[in-house]
Amino acid sequence: YGLPLQRAWAPRTVDANYSFTNYDVLYQSDFSRLQPGDYDATEHDFSYGTRMTFVPWKGSSFNPNWSMTTGNERRTDYTSGAPIDSEYPKLFQQDAGFSSNWRINRWLNPQVNYSMETIANTILNVSTYVVNSTTYSYNPGDLKNVTRSANGSVSVPINFGEVFPRSALLKSLNIVSGYQLQDGDSWTGVEQGQNLQDLLSVRQPLHPSAAAAQLISLTERDTFNSTQRWSPFQYYNFPGRESAWKTFSVSNNFVETLQRSNATGTTSKTISQTPVDSVFSLSRLEQLLHADHWMSNGQMDLKYSMRTTNNVGASFDTQNTVGTDMRMLIDKKYDFAFTYNLRTDVNKDLVVDANTADTLHQDADAQVTFDYRKFRFTPKVDFTFDQTTTGGIKTNETTVITPSLLARADLALPAGLRLPGSSRPLLFVNRIIWTTTLSLAQTQSPIIIENNSILASLTTSADYELAKNLRMTINGTLQRLWHQYLLQENYIAFSLGTNLTFQF
Numbered sequence: 165y166g167l168p169l170q171r172a173w174a175p176r177t178v179d180a181n182y183s184f185t186n187y188d189v190l191y192q193s194d195f196s197r198l199q200p201g202d203y204d205a206t207e208h209d210f211s212y213g214t215r216m217t218f219v220p221w222k223g224s225s226f227n228p229n230w231s232m233t234t235g236n237e238r239r240t241d242y243t244s245g246a247p248i249d250s251e252y253p254k255l256f257q258q259d260a261g262f263s264s265n266w267r268i269n270r271w272l273n274p275q276v277n278y279s280m281e282t283i284a285n286t287i288l289n290v291s292t293y294v295v296n297s298t299t300y301s302y303n304p305g306d307l308k309n310v311t312r313s314a315n316g317s318v319s320v321p322i323n324f325g326e327v328f329p330r331s332a333l334l335k336s337l338n339i340v341s342g343y344q345l346q347d348g349d350s351w352t353g354v355e356q357g358q359n360l361q362d363l364l365s366v367r368q369p370l371h372p373s374a375a376a377a378q379l380i381s382l383t384e385r386d387t388f389n390s391t392q393r394w395s396p397f398q399y400y401n402f403p404g405r406e407s408a409w410k411t412f413s414v415s416n417n418f419v420e421t422l423q424r425s426n427a428t429g430t431t432s433k434t435i436s437q438t439p440v441d442s443v444f445s446l447s448r449l450e451q452l453l454h455a456d457h458w459m460s461n462g463q464m465d466l467k468y469s470m471r472t473t474n475n476v477g478a479s480f481d482t483q484n485t486v487g488t489d490m491r492m493l494i495d496k497k498y499d500f501a502f503t504y505n506l507r508t509d510v511n512k513d514l515v516v517d518a519n520t521a522d523t524l525h526q527d528a529d530a531q532v533t534f535d536y537r538k539f540r541f542t543p544k545v546d547f548t549f550d551q552t553t554t555g556g557i558k559t560n561e562t563t564v565i566t567p568s569l570l571a572r573a574d575l576a577l578p579a580g581l582r583l584p585g586s587s588r589p590l591l592f593v594n595r596i597i598w599t600t601t602l603s604l605a606q607t608q609s610p611i612i613i614e615n616n617s618i619l620a621s622l623t624t625s626a627d628y629e630l631a632k633n634l635r636m637t638i639n640g641t642l643q644r645l646w647h648q649y650l651l652q653e654n655y656i657a658f659s660l661g662t663n664l665t666f667q668f
Contacts, residue, residue, distance in 0.1 A: 175216040181231075185209040197242040201289075204242075207254060209235040223267030232361070233257045237286075239304070252305025253356055256284040260364055271326035278316035278345075282360050284308045293353065293376040300375045307376060309352045314366045316345040332399040341390040350380040382426040390418040405454070411447035416440065433476040441469040449492065462492040479520075480512045499533040524551040542570040562615045568603035600624040616648040633667040 165178050187207040191197045197204065213231030220226060235255040241248045261279030268274070287309065291302045324337040347366035353376030363370070367384065370377075395413040402409055419438040425431065449455075449462030466488050473481040487505035494500055509523040531544035545567050552560040575596045601623045609615035625639040640660040647653040 172218075172220045175218050177217045179215040181211070181213045183209075183211040185211075194242070198245075200243055202243070204240045205237055206239075207235055207237045209233060209255070221267070223273070224265060226262060226264040228260075228262040230260045231258070237305070250303070250305060252286060253308075254286045254288075254305075256282070256308075256360060258282045258361060271323060272320070274318065274320045276316075276318050278314070280312070280314040280364055280366070282363070283311045284354075284360055286356070287353075291353070291376065295375045298375070302374075302376065306356060307353050307374060308356060308358075309350075310354050310358075310360065310370065311348075311350050312363075312366050313348040314345065315347075318343045333396055336393075336395040336398045338393045339390065342388075344385075344387040344389070346385040346387070347383065349382040351377065352380055353377045378428070379426060380428060383423065384425075385421060385423045387419065387421045389420075392416045392418075405451040408446070408448035408451040411445075413445045414442065416442040432478075435474040435476065436472070437474075438469065438471045441471075443467050458495055460493045460496060463490070465489040475514075478514055480514055481509065482512075483507065483509045494532075497534055500531070501533075502528075502530045504528040520555060522553040525549070538573055538575060540572045542572075544568050544570070558611060560609070561611050562607065562609040564605060564607045566603055566605040568601060570599070570601045572600075573598045595629040597627040598624070599626075613649055614653070617653065618646045618648075620644045635665045635667070637663045637665075 165180075167174060167176060167178065170176075185208075187205075187209070189203075189205045191202055191204060196202055211231070211233045213229075215229040216227065218226040218228075233255065234253065236251065237254040238249070238251045241250070259279070259281050261277070263275075263277045265273055265275045285308060286305055287302070287307045288304050290304060291307060293300045293302075319340065319342040321340045322338070324331075324339070325335040328334045349366050349370075351370055351372070353374055354370065354372045355374040355377070358370060358372050366382075393413070393415045395410075397409045397412055400410065417438065418441070419436070421434075421436040423434045423436075425434070444466040445463070446452075447463045449464060450459040453459070453462070455462075467486065469483075469485045471483045473479075473483075475481075485505065485507045487503070490500075490502045492500050505525075505527050507523075507525040509521075509525075510519060511521040512518070513520045526547070526549040528547045529544060531542055533540065533542045535541075545565070547566075548562075548564045550560060550562050551558065573596070575598070576594065601621075603621045605619040605621070607615050607617050607619070620643065622642040623640075625637065628636045628638065630636065638661075641658060643655075643657045645653065645655050
């Protein structure tokens with residue numbers, strides 16, 4: 165419903181809904197009614213909801229929403245021989261929240277959102293609990309299980325080109341900062357009288373009085389983040405080859421997460437930080453390197469990230485990663501790509517104040533793609549190195565070098581077949597897409613004897629399209645492993661398969 169009153173404090177639109185549902189479970193025979201767990205029941209469910217939209221001022225909005233579902237059950241139990249009537253709340257679910265944005269000026273428009281869901285399900289059987297050597301018994305409907313979850317966020321995007329429109333240096337700078345809340349808890353054995361409707365945050369704790377009540381799990385997570393993107397030279401007029409610097413860009417992500425957890429009474433606190441997660445990019449390298457005559461589309465990325473995880477009072481983990489990517493087209497024919505990554509991970513035990521595990525990982529690959537007649541070839545070399553030190557003792561050092569060659573062909577050989585008595589030939593598409601990969605993985609390790617082998621692999625697949633409604637796929641693999649020390653590990657493996665598809 166749209167309100168004609170256009171005021172900042174009045175909603176522009178109001179939506180409301182209501183529903184009512186009845187469920188009846190009635191057993192026809194006395195024998196069925198006397199079985200444990202069987203009873204006649206009548207359930208009444210009510211659902212309400214509303215949603216409104218406000219426009220506090222031009223460019224801003226505030227949209228709250230709320231919905232609730234409640235259910236009551238009336239049961240008649242005959243298992244004791246005489247009918248016993250009882251009535252209790254069976255279910256409860258409430259969803260409440262809002263979405264909004266608040267435009268302060270032309271460059272500041274923060275967004276604020278929040279939602280929470282509360283679900284309560286009644287325990288429908290007789291429950292017995294032993295607490296501090298005392299036994300407590302509860303009838304069906306006396307207790308309920310409660311699950312709550314909440315999510316909220318604040319986001320503040322700022323385009324510095326709108327803040328400083330005359331600054332060529334800051335015109336491309338964009339920063340998006342924010343905060344995110346993620347909470348959830350789960351309870352069991354909560355008494356029916358516990359109020360849930362007025363609790364709109366997980367951080368408003370329950371205070372159950374039932375002896376059987378227990379907190380199963382609780383998580384409270386706060387995340388602060390900021391993303392920066394900047395091309396500092398984009399709006400400068402560099403002459404000649406120096407114009408390549410206009411493509412230089414840098415991006416960075418900052419994330420800090422604080423998580424508090426409680427699992428059946430065991431509490432923990434974890435602080436995760438990613439202060440630096442940066443990527444530096446530069447294109448048109450051929451201009452800066454004076455290599456226009458043989459290179460084009462040159463691009464390079466440099467990456468660095470650092471992440472720390474502090475399990476307060478238990479362990480502290482530090483991970484550093486550096487890497488680079490480079491691509492270029494050589495002689496307008498050979499597409500060259502190179503990638504390198506280095507990652508270190510140090511885990512420290514705060515209880516004994518000593519490093520418990522250090523890992524080092526390196527990987528690199530280089531490949532060239534080119535066409536020769538109707539084939540496309542991609543020779544490639546992969547390199548990986550992994551080293552692990554546990555308690556000051558090196559437990560792993562493995563190097564894998566894998567040269568490979570990929571060949572791909574897309575062949576179209578249309579043909580026709582004239583059938584007797586037909587004036588028109590039967591046409592065949594005869595398109596074949598054939599892909600074959602040959603690789604040789606050489607694994608070496610001076611520590612782990614199993615990691616010393618040579619694995620040759622051949623994989624091929626052909627997709628043969630005979631006609632528009634007839635397709636056949638053929639694939640096969642062949643592997644041969646030679647172990648340098650354990651001859652019993654040597655093997656030969658192969659597989660061959662085909663699939664014929666008719667389309668109607």
